[in-house]
Every structure is written in C-alpha cells, then in structure tokens.
Amino acid sequence: MDVMKKVPVREQDAKERATNFEEVCLGYSMEEAMEEASRCINCKNAQCVKGCPVSINIPGFIEKVKDGDIEAAYQIISESSALPAVCGRVCPQESQCEGKCIRGIKGEPISIGKLERFVADWARENNVKPEGAKEKKGKKVAVIGSGPSGLTCAGDLAKMGYDVTIFEALHEAGGVLVYGIPEFRLPKEAVVAKEIENVKSLGVKIETNVVVGKSVTIDELMDEEGFDAVFIGSGAGLPKFMGIPGEQANGVFSANEYLTRSNLMKAFDENSNTPIMKGKEVAVVGGGNVAMDAARTALRLGAKVHIVYRRSEEELPARVEEVHHAKEEGIIFDLLTNPVEIISDENGWVCGMKCVKMELGEPDASGRRRPVEVEGSEFVMNVDTVIMSLGTSPNPLISSTTEGLEVNKWKCIVADEEHGKTSKEGVYAGGDAVTGAATVILAMGAGKAAAKGIDEYLSNK
Amino acid sequence: MYKILKAEELTTNIFLMVVEAKRVAKSCQPGQFIIVRMDEEGERIPLTICDYDREQGTITIVFQIVGAGTQKISSLKAGDSFHDFVGPLGCPSEFVSEDEESLKKKNILFVAGGVGTAPVYPQVKWLHEKGINADVIVGAKTKDLLILEKEMEAVAGNLYITTDDGSYGRSGMVTQTIKDLVDEGKKYDVCVAIGPMIMMKFVCKMTEELNIPTIVSLNPIMVDGTGMCGACRVTVGGEVKFACVDGPEFDGHKVDFDQAMKRQQIYKTEEGRAFLKAQEGDTHHGGCGNCGGDE
Numbered sequence: 001m002d003v004m005k006k007v008p009v010r011e012q013d014a015k016e017r018a019t020n021f022e023e024v025c026l027g028y029s030m031e032e033a034m035e036e037a038s039r040c041i042n043c044k045n046a047q048c049v050k051g052c053p054v055s056i057n058i059p060g061f062i063e064k065v066k067d068g069d070i071e072a073a074y075q076i077i078s079e080s081s082a083l084p085a086v087c088g089r090v091c092p093q094e095s096q097c098e099g100k101c102i103r104g105i106k107g108e109p110i111s112i113g114k115l116e117r118f119v120a121d122w123a124r125e126n127n128v129k130p131e132g133a134k135e136k137k138g139k140k141v142a143v144i145g146s147g148p149s150g151l152t153c154a155g156d157l158a159k160m161g162y163d164v165t166i167f168e169a170l171h172e173a174g175g176v177l178v179y180g181i182p183e184f185r186l187p188k189e190a191v192v193a194k195e196i197e198n199v200k201s202l203g204v205k206i207e208t209n210v211v212v213g214k215s216v217t218i219d220e221l222m223d224e225e226g227f228d229a230v231f232i233g234s235g236a237g238l239p240k241f242m243g244i245p246g247e248q249a250n251g252v253f254s255a256n257e258y259l260t261r262s263n264l265m266k267a268f269d270e271n272s273n274t275p276i277m278k279g280k281e282v283a284v285v286g287g288g289n290v291a292m293d294a295a296r297t298a299l300r301l302g303a304k305v306h307i308v309y310r311r312s313e314e315e316l317p318a319r320v321e322e323v324h325h326a327k328e329e330g331i332i333f334d335l336l337t338n339p340v341e342i343i344s345d346e347n348g349w350v351c352g353m354k355c356v357k358m359e360l361g362e363p364d365a366s367g368r369r370r371p372v373e374v375e376g377s378e379f380v381m382n383v384d385t386v387i388m389s390l391g392t393s394p395n396p397l398i399s400s401t402t403e404g405l406e407v408n409k410w411k412c413i414v415a416d417e418e419h420g421k422t423s424k425e426g427v428y429a430g431g432d433a434v435t436g437a438a439t440v441i442l443a444m445g446a447g448k449a450a451a452k453g454i455d456e457y458l459s460n461k
Numbered sequence: 462m463y464k465i466l467k468a469e470e471l472t473t474n475i476f477l478m479v480v481e482a483k484r485v486a487k488s489c490q491p492g493q494f495i496i497v498r499m500d501e502e503g504e505r506i507p508l509t510i511c512d513y514d515r516e517q518g519t520i521t522i523v524f525q526i527v528g529a530g531t532q533k534i535s536s537l538k539a540g541d542s543f544h545d546f547v548g549p550l551g552c553p554s555e556f557v558s559e560d561e562e563s564l565k566k567k568n569i570l571f572v573a574g575g576v577g578t579a580p581v582y583p584q585v586k587w588l589h590e591k592g593i594n595a596d597v598i599v600g601a602k603t604k605d606l607l608i609l610e611k612e613m614e615a616v617a618g619n620l621y622i623t624t625d626d627g628s629y630g631r632s633g634m635v636t637q638t639i640k641d642l643v644d645e646g647k648k649y650d651v652c653v654a655i656g657p658m659i660m661m662k663f664v665c666k667m668t669e670e671l672n673i674p675t676i677v678s679l680n681p682i683m684v685d686g687t688g689m690c691g692a693c694r695v696t697v698g699g700e701v702k703f704a705c706v707d708g709p710e711f712d713g714h715k716v717d718f719d720q721a722m723k724r725q726q727i728y729k730t731e732e733g734r735a736f737l738k739a740q741e742g743d744t745h746h747g748g749c750g751n752c753g754g755d756e
Binding site for chain 1: 545550
C-alpha cells in the first residue's frame with residue numbers, strides 16, 4: 001500500500017449510472033476503512049478539526065476506526081454532528097477537513113469524508129443510535145425548518161435536555177437534503193430518513209405542513225404556544241432568474257422546481273403522480289453544485305445535457321468531485337458562454353437559446369475575472385428545456401411577519417456568527433436564511449452555534 | 462392526517478369537503494389558499510378555501526376535477542383523511558388590511574365564474590360580516606353547474622346570476638352583465654374577478670374600458686406553494702411575480718394573461734388533454750388555452 005495515496009473508493013460505472021438514480025459512490029468496506037484510517041498520523045494539533053465547521057474530533061474517531069471499534073467512532077462523531085451519513089457524502093471536504101490534513105502536504109490527505117460516511121453507514125446498519133439527554137431542562141424551543149441547520153440545532157438542544165419541536169413547511173422533513181440533493185448523491189430512504197429518525201430518537205418532535213409566517217407566526221409560537229426560544233433555519237428561498245427575454249416560456253424551469261419535482265415528489269419514478277419535463281436536449285445555466293445536480297438529473301431522465309456557464313472551468317463554484325462525476329457521465333460543458341435570449345415556438349414552448357461567447361477580463365469585486373462578451377459571437381443552442389440554476393434570494397415569509405426581526409440589504413436575516421442571535425429577543429437564526437445559499441455543513445455549523453447560543457440564553461433567563 | 466368531516470358533490474365534477482385543519486382554520490383570511498396531498502404518492506394540489514370555521518378548526522374546500530390528481534381526491538369520503546393539508550398560503554385579499562371606514566364607502570363588484578364562485582364566497586362573507594354589502598355576479602355554463610347560490614345570496618348585496626345558455630338568471634357571459642349593470646347606472650370603485658383564466662382576461666378587458674380597477678386571483682401551476690420553486694411565476698406589469706408568495710391576487714389590468722394561459726398547459730400533454738375532455742364532457746371549462754374548451 002502507498003501511504004501517500006488514499007485507499008480508492010468504489011463507484012458505480014459512469015456509463016451505467018448515467019441511466020439510473022442509484023448512488024454513485026459505493027463507500028468503503030470495513031477492511032478498506034481500516035486501511036485508510038491507518039494512514040492517519042493522529043496529529044497532536046489536528047488541523048483537520050479546525051477545518052470542520054462543527055469541529056468533529058476527527059483524529060479521535062479515525063483512531064477508533066483503525067482499531068475496528070466503529071461503534072465508539074460513531075459516538076465520537078455524534079458528539080459533534082447529527083447528520084454524519086449526510087456530511088460524509090455532501091461536505092466539500094477538499095476545502096475543509098481534508099484541505100487542512102497534514103498528510104495532504106506531500107501526498108493525498110486522509111479520506112476523512114469517506115471514513116465518516118463508512119462509520120455512519122455502519123452505525124445505521126447495526127442499529128446504533130446517538131446517546132440522548134440524561135436530564136430534561138423543562139424548556140421548549142421551536143425550530144423552523146428541518147434542513148441541515150434546523151436538524152443540527154434541534155439535535156444539539158435535545159441532547160442538552162430541551163423540549164424541541166421542528167416546524168416544517170413541506171410534507172416531509174429534511175429540507176434541501178430531501179428536495180434539493182438528488183437520490184444518486186444522497187439516498188433519501190436509506191440515508192436521510194434514517195438520520196432524521198436518529199434526531200427524533202433524541203426526543204425531537206417534527207410537525208410537517210406548518211408554514212411559519214402563514215400557518216403560525218413566531219410571536220404566536222412564543223406568546224401562545226409557550227416556546228421559550230426560536231431558531232430560524234428556513235433555508236434559501238426564491239429562485240433567481242436571469243431577466244432575459246423569453247424566460248417565461250414553457251420549458252424554462254428553476255433548478256429548484258426541477259429538483260423538487262424529481263427529489264421530493266419522486267417524479268423520476270414512473271409511479272409518482274407528479275409530472276416532470278423530460279427534455280431531449282437540456283441547457284442548465286449556472287456552475288454550482290445545484291447546477292450539477294440538475295444536469296445529472298436531466299441526464300438520467302434521458303436528455304443530452306449542457307452546462308452553460310459564463311466563466312471558465314477554474315471559476316466553476318461546484319465541487320471538483322461533482323464536476324468530475326458530471327463529465328464522466330457525459331454532461332457537455334459550454335463554458336465562457338452566456339444566454340441572452342430564450343426562443344420559443346408559436347405555442348410558447350422553448351425551441352432554442354441564444355447565447356454569446358465570453359472572455360475573461362479584469363478581476364471584479366469578488367476577485368474573480370469578470371466575463372466580458374465577445375462581440376459578434378452570438379449563436380443559438382438547439383435546446384427544448386432550460387434550467388436556471390443561478391442561486392436564490394431570501395424568502396420574505398418569516399421576516400415580513402415577525403416584528404423586530406432585522407434583515408440586511410439583501411433581505412437575509414441578520415444574526416451574529418458566534419451564537420446566531422438575531423435582533424429579536426429569544427430568536428436565533430442560521431443557515432441559508434442568514435448567509436444566502438451556501439453548503440450543508442456551513443448551515444450545520446450555524447445550527448450548532450445557535451444551539452449553544454440558545455442554551456446560554458435560556459440558562460441565564 | 463387531516464380528517465374529512467363532510468364530502469359532497471355540489472354538481473357534476475365539482476366537490477365540497479369540510480376538513481379538520483386547526484392551524485389553517487385559525488389563521489386563514491379571504492384570498493388565501495391551501496395545498497393538499499391525498500396520500501404518500503400524491504401530487505401537491507393547490508386548492509381554494511371556500512369557507513372556514515375558527516371554532517371548529519375546519520376549512521371548507523371546493524374543487525373541480527381537472528386532471529388525474531383532482532379525480533383521485535374526489536373519491537374521498539367523510540371519515541377519510543388527507544395525508545397533507547398545508548396553509549394558509551398566499552397573501553390575504555388587500556381589503557382585509559384596509560381601513561374599515563374607507564372600505565365602507567366603496568362599491569365593490571365581485572365577478573365569479575364557475576368553480577371560481579368558491580374563493581369569491583369567503584371574501585363576500587367577510588365583507589358582509591363587517592356590514593359591507595358587495596354586488597356579486599356569478600356566471601355558469603348552465604343552470605345545473607351553478608354552485609353555492611343560496612350561500613352567496615345570504616351574504617351578497619345584490620346577486621346577479623347569468624348562464625351562458627340562458628337556462629337560468631340572465632343570459633350570456635359575465636362581461637355582458639358587468640356592462641349591463643354599469644349601463645343601468647351602477648358605479649363600482651373596484652372589481653374582484655375570479656374564475657377561469659379566459660374569463661378573467663375578458664373581465665379585465667371590459668373593466669379597463671369601464672375604468673374600474675380590477676383584482677384577479679391566479680391559479681398557476683405550483684409545487685411547494687412557499688416561493689421555493691418558481692413554477693407559478695407570472696408577469697404582472699412587466700415584472701415577474703410568484704403567485705404563491707406575491708399573490709395569488711394581482712392587479713388584473715397588468716397581468717399578462719396570454720402568457721399565463723400558455724404556462725398553465727406545461728404538463729397537459731396531448732394524452733392528458735384527451736383524458737380531461739373525456740372526463741369532463743360538456744363541463745370542460747377550458748382555461749388551458751389549447752384544448753378548445755375555452756371557445
């Protein structure tokens with residue numbers, strides 16, 4: 001074995017997986033996990049932990065994997081994370097824990113994500129549950145949203161002994177883990193539902209079909225329903241569109257709509273009652289993880305798929321692993337390309353997308369080189385479906401119905417990073433509702449910080 | 462689970478159900494809607510709130526069979542349950558937050574078409590309870606398809622019924638009745654029109670000529686109903702709005718109806734359209750802009 005290199009992880013063959021919704025990565029076996037764990041040099045001043053938004057004791061759990069004591073490894077991870085099977089799959093480890101790994105200086109870093117996944121999957125298969133609270137605090141906390149930040153906040157508070165209820169607007173708990181991230185990256189029944197069951201096993205109650213701001217307000221939760229504190233983890237919000245001509249044509253979707261139909265409503269399944277457009281040739285506009293998810297979903301539904309992104313490959317905001325998988329599966333990358341108009345037929349259906357070529361100019365405010373249109377480069381892509389994946393803008397449902405809740409100029413909820421404290425007493429917030437669209441693990445970090453903040457607030461009250 | 466306490470077929474293909482949904486009943490206002498899901502495989506279907514009882518914790522919904530989803534839920538009986546029932550969604554009607562005194566000075570005209578009578582009812586009732594009597598025009602294809610006549614009569618100032626075929630009340634389209642009333646000397650400060658898209662389009666054309674500001678309630682395709690998916694986007698005054706969070710009520714004179722009608726047919730495949738027409742027969746209400754039911 002070459003200690004400089006990661007033990008490779010088995011994956012479904014690219015050609016085969018391009019036609020199914022089964023998980024792409026197959027994960028480590030016990031032997032592979034123990035072998036990979038043995039590469040860890042157990043640094044005293046572990047940099048990987050600093051790279052983890054929820055500060056998992058990484059060398060600690062890897063040490064247990066090395067010994068083959070997976071249950072102990074699971075309990076170590078559970079001290080810090082409520083969703084290890086999710087994080088092991090969707091965290092951008094390359095820029096977090098693995099990005100800081102000392103092994104990574106000369107060789108490849110330890111495959112921390114895949115090890116975390118292995119431990120969590122093993123615990124699930126062997127029915128090992130996280131340990132709950134020993135004593136009850138006798139105080140009630142409402143958590144709005146059952147996505148990564150809400151589940152984490154709720155799980156942590158429940159472990160401290162609080163009586164926690166999560167309010168979810170959709171009919172199923174999980175937030176973006178359920179409606180956003182596709183089955184082939186994050187299995188819903190096998191992984192997400194089980195992690196949510198674990199959170200529930202800590203005593204957390206989940207009430208679905210409650211749109212806070214509409215069904216009930218935050219003030220009503222606190223004044224009438226007896227909640228002592230509230231955490232807002234309501235997520236990203238409204239999908240953005242480009243504002244180009246023709247964008248309301250039939251066959252133009254937001255990535256949110258497309259993915260929600262496929263993931264939450266299971267439209268990819270023949271038995272589902274929810275329809276989805278199965279385009280012949282699809283353009284996905286954008287270069288983030290959500291764009292990759294939408295593109296790979298459209299591909300699996302039988303389309304020829306283009307990613308259309310106005311900057312170059314280097315600037316693609318998606319994880320390298322996702323881009324790599326997308327390419328392997330046959331997604332076409334039309335980089336330095338920007339749509340200017342969507343063309344539709346006489347019945348209002350998309351029949352093409354007019355684009356221009358771009359080149360990179362001087363760096364802009366974000367530090368990335370600004371794309372500039374190449375004159376006279378206009379051309380038409382023959383697509384029948386366009387999926388806009390341009391990010392989101394905050395949902396006004398909560399901020400507009402909660403008196404005294406400060407929002408910033410982008411209409412995101414203002415909350416301090418350390419404790420998630422908002423301008424309203426007893427109300428905390430975190431995740432995409434505060435930061436705008438970001439990653440699962442950052443939202444989890446915010447949920448964790450807020451749980452600590454809420455505990456301090458309620459302990460001193 | 463949300464228990465159905467009463468289920469009744471009001472007329473061919475139009476159903477009324479009273480459903481236990483405490484949170485919705487406590488907080489809903491005229492103008493808002495709900496989303497139901499029949500079972501674990503069910504679609505999320507946005508439906509109209511026709512009435513609510515805050516004390517009993519119930520919501521009355523009225524819907525017409527327009528596709529496979531509504532066809533399925535129409536089979537539910539009293540004692541059955543909806544797997545999911547979420548709301549209230551959308552913004553309440555503007556007048557709910559208006560100053561009562563200034564509201565009392567206004568002459569309001571409601572124009573309801575077909576199953577659109579259901580969402581008009583709680584608005585008229587709300588005003589009636591505040592001592593404000595609004596005129597109501599209800600249009601139906603034919604006498605047998607008229608719904609909620611007695612209920613509406615009890616809360617409306619004047620109720621004008623018109624049928625396309627003249628089988629009951631006045632004869633002709635609702636737009637004719639609007640014109641007749643104005644010609645008779647009626648003055649209206651605002652009109653609220655709810656019904657098939659094509660009806661709302663023509664009501665708006667008429668009221669624009671008559672200079673009556675008009676509010677319409679749109680029911681585009683939706684998935685989540687909370688602003689997340691953007692499927693329900695409509696163009697109003699050149700701006701893109703999401704019907705679920707910005708609406709469902711909009712300034713009718715600014716709505717791009719032609720675009721909205723095209724967007725309504727996104728999932729109506731040829732096959733689906735055939736199914737619809739076969740299922741609905743003569744009651745086929747159109748609105749999709751493509752099936753010929755509008756003519």
